[in-house]
Structure formats: C-alpha cells, structure tokens
Amino acid sequence: MAQDHSSPAQPSTSPPLRIALAGLGTVGAGMIRLLETNADIVRARAGRPLEIVAVSARDRSKNRGVDISRFAWEDDMTAMAARGDVDVVVELVGGSDGPALTLARNTIAAGKGLVTANKAMIAHHGMELARLAEAAPAPLKFEAAVAGGIPVVKGLREGTAANAIERIYGILNGTSNYILSTMEATGADFSAVLAEAQAKGYAEADPTFDVGGIDAAHKLSILAGIAFGTCIDFGNVECEGITGVRAADIAQADALGYVIRLIGMADVETGGDGTQRLLQRVKPCLVPKGHPLAHVTGATNAVVAEGNFSGRLLFQGAGAGDGPTASAVVADLIDIARGETSAPFSIPVAEMVAMEPAGSGARTGRTYLRFTVTDRPGVLAEITAAMRDAGVSIESLIQQGRVSEGGEVLVAMVAHEGPEKNIARALALLEASPSLTATPLVMQIISG
The missing domain is CATH 3.30.360.10 (Dihydrodipicolinate Reductase; domain 2)
Incomplete structure (x- = not known):
C-alpha cells in the first residue's frame, strides 16, 4: 500500500486581519465567542487569522460573558477608524445616523473595510456609503443587516x-x-x-x-x-x-x-x-x-x-440572535481577508438606476377585507353596495357574531381577482359611514 507522505496543514503565515469592534451587545459578544471557538476553521477559510485588537461600547465594566481585557478600549468609537493597527471596523451599534454613521464615514475615508449589521443605516445612507467605498477603495459589507444569519x-x-x-x-x-x-x-x-x-x-x-x-x-x-x-x-x-x-x-x-x-x-x-x-x-x-x-x-x-x-x-x-448574526458578520470578514472587494451592491453605484415608485392601484389580485361595524340592520347592504359601485366582485362573505356588549360585529369577505384601485375606491365610499367603528383591515392574498 502506498504511503501518504503529504505534510499536515500548516498555519497561515499571512498577517492577521486586524479588527476594531464597535458595540458589545449580544451580537458583539457572540462574534468574540465565534472567533474564539472556530478560530482554526476561520483561519483556514480566510487564509489568515482574524484578530480583534480594539473594542468600544457604552459601559466598559459591564459583564458580557466574554473577556475583553485583552483588547484595547476606545471610549469614543468614532476614533477607531484612525487607529493604525486596524484594517477593518465592525459596527454593531445601530441607528441610521449619529455615531454609527460618523464611524462608517470615517472608516471608509481612512481606506479601511467596514462591516455592519445596521439595516437602518444602509437603508437610509447605503448609496452614499457605497459611493465612498468604491472611491476609496474600501470594502463595505452588510450581510448581517438583512435576515440575520441567512446568507x-x-x-x-x-x-x-x-x-x-x-x-x-x-x-x-x-x-x-x-x-x-x-x-x-x-x-x-x-x-x-x-x-x-x-x-x-x-x-x-x-x-x-x-x-x-x-x-x-x-x-x-x-x-x-x-x-x-x-x-x-x-x-x-x-x-x-x-x-x-x-x-x-x-x-x-x-x-x-x-x-x-x-x-x-x-x-x-x-x-x-x-x-x-x-x-x-x-x-x-x-x-x-x-x-x-x-x-x-x-x-x-x-x-x-x-x-x-x-x-x-x-x-x-x-433572522436574529447572537450566533446567527455573528456568523454573518464573520462571513463578511472572511471575504475581506480573502481580498474580496467587489461593489457593495453587486454593480457600481454609477450603474444603479433611480426608479420611480410604482403605485399598487393597477395591480390585480384577490383581497381579504375585514370590517368592524355596528350591529344594526342595513350595514351589510351598505358594504356590498359600496363594493358593487366600485367594481369589486365578492367571492365570499362572512358576518361573525356579536363580539362585545357594545354590539360590534366583524364582517369578513374575500374579493375576486381585480384591480387594487377598485378596493381603494370602495373603502373611500365607506370612509364617512357611521356604521364602521374601526379602520377596515385589507390584506392581499399571495398566489401559490
């Protein structure tokens, strides 16, 4: 039998990816635990070690279940971008503006990578940050901002x-x-x-x-x-x-x-x-x-x-939690360690188009409607007349019994497939009706 003379895997000799971590809540602590527990796996897949060098949070003395004494501490998290011993900043503080946005801008301006779980900041300022990142150039990653641990x-x-x-x-x-x-x-x-x-x-x-x-x-x-x-x-x-x-x-x-x-x-x-x-x-x-x-x-x-x-x-x-979200953050860090620096939104910002919003009125589909009404004669006829006048065809209708001593009842119906604008027109006809005691609930029916 031939002998296996292959050498065992050797630790990477590449320099570590040096990380500053802003935010030591459940996800930040989870990220520290993940990097400790899976250090060998992460190093092998990244091609180099991932090493936290500095952290920042509101309370330095809080017990988070992880040892942060070995990391440099920054009282002002926005200063982390200026540290010479940092390659990437991880922002886990949250908020669309304020210190999180300042840190993001400073990090990218310094030519360092930014990894964030901040969906509000990306939703409000993602285009600006992507332009800055492409110009720097610097990697901008936000896998953890959407759906936690789902890639x-x-x-x-x-x-x-x-x-x-x-x-x-x-x-x-x-x-x-x-x-x-x-x-x-x-x-x-x-x-x-x-x-x-x-x-x-x-x-x-x-x-x-x-x-x-x-x-x-x-x-x-x-x-x-x-x-x-x-x-x-x-x-x-x-x-x-x-x-x-x-x-x-x-x-x-x-x-x-x-x-x-x-x-x-x-x-x-x-x-x-x-x-x-x-x-x-x-x-x-x-x-x-x-x-x-x-x-x-x-x-x-x-x-x-x-x-x-x-x-x-x-x-x-x-979609949330310390482990799944930390997993998404570290996956982004591994990509940066490998040198993956493509456009944050897959294509360059200059090629992204600003589309006009589409109104939902012209969309067609089946709709569920529920009305809360007074329990008196003629209410059902009033609702069905509004539907008729607006061109809404009723597929099924259920009037449920008295639900309170005040005499309110629920009227639920399913409308046949038709334009959503017709539903809106019917509701407008009923808007001033004294028979309705609450705003109607309207839900589209998803096709299979």
Missing part, C-alpha cells in the same frame, strides 16, 4: 448573479412572525401575544419598528437595491404593520386555507412607454397553506427570490 445578500449578489430577478418577497421580521404564528397556534389576540413576546425578550419594550413593519421595510429596500440594480429607496416603501390583525382574522384565514404573515415584497413593472417602476411594500398578507412561507413559524426569516432562469429560490433561517 441572502451573498445569495443575491453571487448565487443569482446570472439571473434577472423578477420578484423578491418574504418574511423579514422575526418578532412579527413570532406574534402571528403564536396567535395562530394559541388563538390569543395580538396584545396578549405581544406582551408575552416582550416578557420573553423576543420583542422590544417599544416594538414599533418591528410590529409597525419599519424593520422589514429597511431590509426590503436593501434587498430590492441588490436584486434589481436600483438605488435604495426606503422612503417609497408602502408600509403597514400587524397591529390591526385580530385573532378572528387568523381564524378566518385558517378556515379559508391560509395563514397570515407580514410579507415584504418588491418587483419591477415596465409601462407601455418602457419606463420601469419599482413597487416595494410591507403588509400582512394571506399565504396559502401549501406555500413555503406558510410553514415559517416563530422568530424565523425567509426570503423568496424568483429568477428568470433559476426559478424560485428560498432562503430560510434564524
């Missing part, structure tokens, strides 16, 4: 690079998905499940960014920029959260063969004049039980990308 940014930038993306959509906020899927499993109403999620640490004390859809809108605008080669346009994302969804809506969706999920969706429409317009919206939707997104429960994220040659691709996994 969807890399998947779009690299895995689907040969495709024209026709549509991208998915579940982009784990807190909202946890609340909706728990309502589905338990029958509890929104407020009760939100309180439970806050007690368990799944939701913030102020959950507005999550349940209001803003967090998902930040992520959607970033994904749309990569998928369609368009300038990030967070300001034109149509955004509606899940605060209006009731347990009765969950039960009615179930009876119809659907689940309710907060869906971020973006696609490009081409008008008759050849002008391309970008539709971006975050809304609760009815998802068929046979669709992959219907089976995404808990604090999980999932993104569907539809390419003209690849077909439907599903990216699914933990």
Whole structure:
C-alpha cells in the first residue's frame, strides 16, 4: 500500500486581519465567542487569522460573558477608524445616523473595510456609503443587516448573479412572525401575544419598528437595491404593520386555507412607454397553506427570490440572535481577508438606476377585507353596495357574531381577482359611514 507522505496543514503565515469592534451587545459578544471557538476553521477559510485588537461600547465594566481585557478600549468609537493597527471596523451599534454613521464615514475615508449589521443605516445612507467605498477603495459589507444569519445578500449578489430577478418577497421580521404564528397556534389576540413576546425578550419594550413593519421595510429596500440594480429607496416603501390583525382574522384565514404573515415584497413593472417602476411594500398578507412561507413559524426569516432562469429560490433561517448574526458578520470578514472587494451592491453605484415608485392601484389580485361595524340592520347592504359601485366582485362573505356588549360585529369577505384601485375606491365610499367603528383591515392574498 502506498504511503501518504503529504505534510499536515500548516498555519497561515499571512498577517492577521486586524479588527476594531464597535458595540458589545449580544451580537458583539457572540462574534468574540465565534472567533474564539472556530478560530482554526476561520483561519483556514480566510487564509489568515482574524484578530480583534480594539473594542468600544457604552459601559466598559459591564459583564458580557466574554473577556475583553485583552483588547484595547476606545471610549469614543468614532476614533477607531484612525487607529493604525486596524484594517477593518465592525459596527454593531445601530441607528441610521449619529455615531454609527460618523464611524462608517470615517472608516471608509481612512481606506479601511467596514462591516455592519445596521439595516437602518444602509437603508437610509447605503448609496452614499457605497459611493465612498468604491472611491476609496474600501470594502463595505452588510450581510448581517438583512435576515440575520441567512446568507441572502451573498445569495443575491453571487448565487443569482446570472439571473434577472423578477420578484423578491418574504418574511423579514422575526418578532412579527413570532406574534402571528403564536396567535395562530394559541388563538390569543395580538396584545396578549405581544406582551408575552416582550416578557420573553423576543420583542422590544417599544416594538414599533418591528410590529409597525419599519424593520422589514429597511431590509426590503436593501434587498430590492441588490436584486434589481436600483438605488435604495426606503422612503417609497408602502408600509403597514400587524397591529390591526385580530385573532378572528387568523381564524378566518385558517378556515379559508391560509395563514397570515407580514410579507415584504418588491418587483419591477415596465409601462407601455418602457419606463420601469419599482413597487416595494410591507403588509400582512394571506399565504396559502401549501406555500413555503406558510410553514415559517416563530422568530424565523425567509426570503423568496424568483429568477428568470433559476426559478424560485428560498432562503430560510434564524433572522436574529447572537450566533446567527455573528456568523454573518464573520462571513463578511472572511471575504475581506480573502481580498474580496467587489461593489457593495453587486454593480457600481454609477450603474444603479433611480426608479420611480410604482403605485399598487393597477395591480390585480384577490383581497381579504375585514370590517368592524355596528350591529344594526342595513350595514351589510351598505358594504356590498359600496363594493358593487366600485367594481369589486365578492367571492365570499362572512358576518361573525356579536363580539362585545357594545354590539360590534366583524364582517369578513374575500374579493375576486381585480384591480387594487377598485378596493381603494370602495373603502373611500365607506370612509364617512357611521356604521364602521374601526379602520377596515385589507390584506392581499399571495398566489401559490
């Protein structure tokens, strides 16, 4: 038998990639633990060691479960960019502006790499930072800013690079998905499940960014920029959260063969004049039980990308947490250690187009509507007359029983496929009606 005379793998002799870490919360501490636990794996895949040399946070004395005494400490995190012993700065502080943005600008201006998990900063200032990075040149990476540990940014930038993306959509906020899927499993109403999620640490004390859809809108605008080669346009994302969804809506969706999920969706429409317009919206939707997104429960994220040659691709996994998010941050650091410095949004900023926003009125589809009305004769006829006058064809209608001593009832209906502008017209006709005691809930039905 021939003997194996090959030499064992030798440690890399390349100089380490020297890292400054701003932010020592759960993700920052998780990144330190990952680099310690998987040091050999990371070194082998990066071709060189990854070494933290400096850190910064609000409280130096706080116990974070990791040893930070071996790292240099900076009280002012924005000064980290000027350190001569730093190659890359990792920003895990958050916030669209303020010190995080100052640090990002300073880092890139110094010609150093920037890795960030800050979806708000990228959504608001991503185009500016990408221009600066391309001019420096310096690497700018933000895999952890979208969907935590799911490599969807890399998947779009690299895995689907040969495709024209026709549509991208998915579940982009784990807190909202946890609340909706728990309502589905338990029958509890929104407020009760939100309180439970806050007690368990799944939701913030102020959950507005999550349940209001803003967090998902930040992520959607970033994904749309990569998928369609368009300038990030967070300001034109149509955004509606899940605060209006009731347990009765969950039960009615179930009876119809659907689940309710907060869906971020973006696609490009081409008008008759050849002008391309970008539709971006975050809304609760009815998802068929046979669709992959219907089976995404808990604090999980999932993104569907539809390419003209690849077909439907599903990216699914933990959308937050110390381990998954730290994994995405370190993956970006490994790319930088390897010398990967391509355009942050896959194509140069100068080649990205600023598309006009597309209105959703001309879109066609089936729609679920729920009205909260007074329990008196003639209300149902009033609603159906408005639908008729607006050109909305009713597929099914359910009037549910008295839900309170005040006499309110819920009227739920599914409209046949038709233009969304007709639904808006019907709601406008009903806007001044004294019969409606709350704003109607309107949810699009996702096709299978």
